Amino acid sequence: MRVALLKGQSVYGVLRAFVDDVAAGFVARGWDAQILDFEHNNVADLPKLLAAGGPLDLVFSVNAFAEFRDGQGRTITDLTGAPHILQYVDYPLHTFTRFCALPQSTAVLLVDHSHVRTVNALFGEDRFAFLGFGPHGGLGAPVAMPQSAAEWAQQRPIQILFAASNYKPSDNLWEGIPDMLRGVFKYAVDMALATEWIAPLDALDAALAAHGLDPRDPTLGAAERQDLRNIRILASLVQETVRRERRQRFVAAARKVGLPLTVVGNGWNGVPGIAENKGPVAIEECISLMRQARLCISLSGNFGEGSHERPLSAMLAGAAVACDATRFYEQSFAPQREIALFHWMSLEADLARLTALSRNTEALFAMAELGHSAASRAHRWDNRVDTYLDVGRAVSRKLGLSSRLAA
Numbered sequence: 557m558r559v560a561l562l563k564g565q566s567v568y569g570v571l572r573a574f575v576d577d578v579a580a581g582f583v584a585r586g587w588d589a590q591i592l593d594f595e596h597n598n599v600a601d602l603p604k605l606l607a608a609g610g611p612l613d614l615v616f617s618v619n620a621f622a623e624f625r626d627g628q629g630r631t632i633t634d635l636t637g638a639p640h641i642l643q644y645v646d647y648p649l650h651t652f653t654r655f656c657a658l659p660q661s662t663a664v665l666l667v668d669h670s671h672v673r674t675v676n677a678l679f680g681e682d683r684f685a686f687l688g689f690g691p692h693g694g695l696g697a698p699v700a701m702p703q704s705a706a707e708w709a710q711q712r713p714i715q716i717l718f719a720a721s722n723y724k725p726s727d728n729l730w731e732g733i734p735d736m737l738r739g740v741f742k743y744a745v746d747m748a749l750a751t752e753w754i755a756p757l758d759a760l761d762a763a764l765a766a767h768g769l770d771p772r773d774p775t776l777g778a779a780e781r782q783d784l785r786n787i788r789i790l791a792s793l794v795q796e797t798v799r800r801e802r803r804q805r806f807v808a809a810a811r812k813v814g815l816p817l818t819v820v821g822n823g824w825n826g827v828p829g830i831a832e833n834k835g836p837v838a839i840e841e842c843i844s845l846m847r848q849a850r851l852c853i854s855l856s857g858n859f860g861e862g863s864h865e866r867p868l869s870a871m872l873a874g875a876a877v878a879c880d881a882t883r884f885y886e887q888s889f890a891p892q893r894e895i896a897l898f899h900w901m902s903l904e905a906d907l908a909r910l911t912a913l914s915r916n917t918e919a920l921f922a923m924a925e926l927g928h929s930a931a932s933r934a935h936r937w938d939n940r941v942d943t944y945l946d947v948g949r950a951v952s953r954k955l956g957l958s959s960r961l962a963a
Contacts, residue, residue, distance in 0.1 A: 557586070557587045557588065557613045557614075557960060557961075558587065558588045558589075558590065558609065558610065558611065558612050558613055558614075559579075559582050559587050559588070559589050559590070559612065559613060559614040559615070559616060560590050560591075560592055560605075560606055560609075560612050560614075560615045560616070560636075561575050561578060561579045561582075561589060561590070561591045561592070561615075561616045561617070562575070562592050562594065562602075562615065562616070562617035562620070562621040563575045563576075563591050563592065563593045563594065563595070563617075564594045564595065564617075564619075564620045564621065565594075565595055568836065568837070568838050568839050568842070569838050569839045569840070570695075570839045570865070571618045571619055571620075571645070572595075573695050573839050573840075574618050574643070574645075574692075574693075574695070574865070574937060575591060575616075575617075575618055576591070577693065577695060577936070577937035577938065578616060578618075578643075578693075578937050578940065578941060578944070579591055580937075580938065581936075581937055581938035581939075581940070581941035582941055584938060584941075585941065585945075588609075590609050592605050592606070594621075599621075599624065602621070602624055602626075602632075603626050603630075603635050606632070606635055606636055607635070607636075611636075611637070611958075612636045612637075612638040612959070613638055613948070613959045613960045613961050614638050614639060614641065614944070614945075614948045614959065614961060615632050615633075615636055615638055615639070615640040615641070616640075616641050616643070616944060617640070617641075617642055617643070618642075618643045618644075618645065619642075619643075619644055619645060619646065621642075622640055622642040622658050622659070622662045622664075623654055623657035623658050623659070625659075631659040631661055631662075632659075633659065633661040633662075633955070633957070634661075637957050637958035637959060638948075638952075638957060638958075638959040638961075639661070639663055639685070639947070639948045639951035639952050639955070639957060639959060639961070640659075640661065640662055640663065641662075641663045641665065641944050641947055641948060641951075642658070642662050642663065642664050642665070643665050643690055643940075643944075644664060644665065644666050644667070644671075645667050645692065645865075647671065647756075647792060647795050647796075647858075647859075648666060648671050648674060648675050649674065649678075649756075649757075649789060649790075649791055649792040649795070650792050650795075650796075652789050652792070655675065655679065658684065660683060660684055660685060661684075661685050661951075661955060662684050662685060663684065663685050663686035663687075663947050663948070663951045664684050664686065664687045664688075665686075665688055665689070665690025665943070665944075665947065666687070666688075666689060666690065666862075667689075667690065667691055667692055667859065667862045667863050667864075668689070668859040668860070668861050668862025668863070668884075669689050669861040669862065669883065670755035670756075670757075670758075670859075670860065670861045670862070671859075671862065672687060672688060672689055673755070673757075674755065674756075674757045674791070675687060677757060677788075678757075678785065678788060678789065685951045685954055685955055686947050686950060686951050686954075688947070689862075690940065690943055690944075690947075691862065691863035691884055691888075691935075691940070692863040692864060692865040692868060692937075693865065693868060693935060693936045693937030693938070693939060693940045694865060694867075694868030694869040694870075694871060694872040694931050694935050694936055694937070695839065695843060695865055695868075695869040695872070695937070696843045696846075696869055696872050696873060697872070698872045698874075698928060698931070698932040698936075699847055699872070699873055699874040699928075701874055701924070701925055701928055704921075705917050705918045705920075705921035705922075706917070708850075708874070708917075708921045708924065709850060709917045709920075709921070711848070712847075712848050712849055712850045712875070713848055714818050714845065714848045714849040714850065715816055715818070715831075715849075715850055715851065715914060716815055716816055716817055716818060716831075716849070716850070716851045716852075716853060716914055717817075717818050717820065717845055717846060717848075717849035717851070717852045717853070717870075717875070718810075718817045718818065718819050718820070718852075718853045718854075719819075719820040719821060719842055719845070719846075719852070719854070719866055720803065720819070720820075720821050720854070720855055720866075721821035721822040721823050721836070722803070722807070722819075722821065722822065722823030722824050722827060723799065723800045723803050723823065724800060724803075724804060724823070725797065725800045725801050725804065726800070729793055729796055729797060730793070733790070733793070737787065739767070740760075740763045740764060740767050740769075740787075741760070741763070741790070741793055741794065743763040743766060743767070744756075744759040744760045744762070744763035744791075744794045745759070745794055745797050745798060745801075747759050747762060747763065748794060748798045749798060749801060749802070751901070752860075752881075752899055752900055752901050753858075753860030753861075753882075753900070754860075755860065755861070756791040756792070756794040756795040756798065756858070757788060757791040757794075759791075759794055760787075760788060760790075760791045760794050761788065764784065764787065764788075769784060769787075771784045771785075771788060795858055798858050799857055799858040802855070802858065802880075802900060803855060805900070805903065806855060806880075806903070806907075807827070807829075809903045809904045809907050810829070810853075810907055811828065811829030812904060813904060813907045813908045813910075813911050814911055815853075815907060815910065815911050815914070816831040816914075817829075817830055817831055817853070818830075818831050818832040818833075818834065818845075818849070819832070819833050819834065820834045820835070820836070820837055820842055820845060821835075821836055822835075822836050842869075843869060843873055846869060846870045846873035846875055847873045847874060847875075849870070849873075849875045850875060850876060850914070850917070850920050850924075851875060851876045851877070851878060851910075851913075851914050851920060852866070852867070852870035852873075852875040852876070852877050852878070853877075853878045853879070853910075854866040854867045854870070854877065854878070854879045855879065855880055856879060856880050856882045859882060860882050860883065861882060861883040861884065862882060862883070862884050863882070863884045863885075864879075867879045867885070867895065868931050868935045868936075871895075871924075871927040871928050871930070871931035871932075871935070872928065872931050872932060872936065874924055874928050875924055876896070876913075876920045876921075876923040876924040876927065877895050877896065877923075877924075877927055878895070878896035878897070878898060878910055878913075879895065879896075879897060879898075880897070880898055880899070880900060881897040881898065881899055885897060888930075888934075888935065889927065889930055890926070890930075893923065893926055894923065894926040894927045894930045895923070895927055896910060896913060896923065898910060945961070948961045949961045949962070
């Protein structure tokens, strides 16, 4: 069985690392996994490269390539007779035009349950050959855990690592929003910030309804529905505004309760209360720092029903992990045992408890051990390959493809 994995450019190399780990998972299952790297190659050569190694049974990419068509308008599935799985790890409405261009033969996996609902709501439930939830995996091989908390702590000079760029609220996000709609969007943002979590499109829909523009009103005409759809597409503004605002609230609360953050990422120069600023680093260096940290703190990026790779990677790296609560973490791990979860409606109190935990080496080590075991068992990119195979089989049969997965 053969799979082609398409690899493009990526900030810090993160998406490229995802592809490498997924490829290794296919190889471990006996597949011939061919990585086609387009960091320097011309994407126009994709048809030739896809055909070079012989028949394919599956094509896989992360965040890109699925909208490709050759000069005759043929998709990747047309060219190969194999299902193309797109693992998409960002908020889908950030690249609405890309989703508009995705062929219906694409199998799309999204990292948050609410993202699935959002795509269904705006594109229709039968738009793609497959659409479903597919969480991140952690990067890097699981480290060997030491026998004692003292030995573990001795190997880890970084008390608390926070890997995240320092995004700030920006008025530029609101450029192009007509004055008559700004009140609607502000209503949606305020609603989202006043509750533990609400999906951005749900918040916007509630704000529209409160202003007499209910998208679910059965009496709406076709033109009105289209106008509302054009507004709902801009739920990405709610997503991004809430994400940035909550990042600043976290930083302020962490400073107030005395969390000594060692930060990794852009935008931290001159920020008060930071213990050490490592600046932006490639993903390999970030994982190395996780292996030197006792506690790694992450934010979900306002993916309240989903995943992010950083908590999972930090668990594999042997650190204790803390993150704002999401449905995925609550259901996949034992909260406060395998992962420390904090909440936006009790942020200062929760971070104060996290500060106390960070000073308790035995408790941190116990959490690190349990989290490491859980992530190693079920939350590596290798574990996601079985899902990709199931999806590939389903799509092959649904579309009647020549891929051997259909057998």
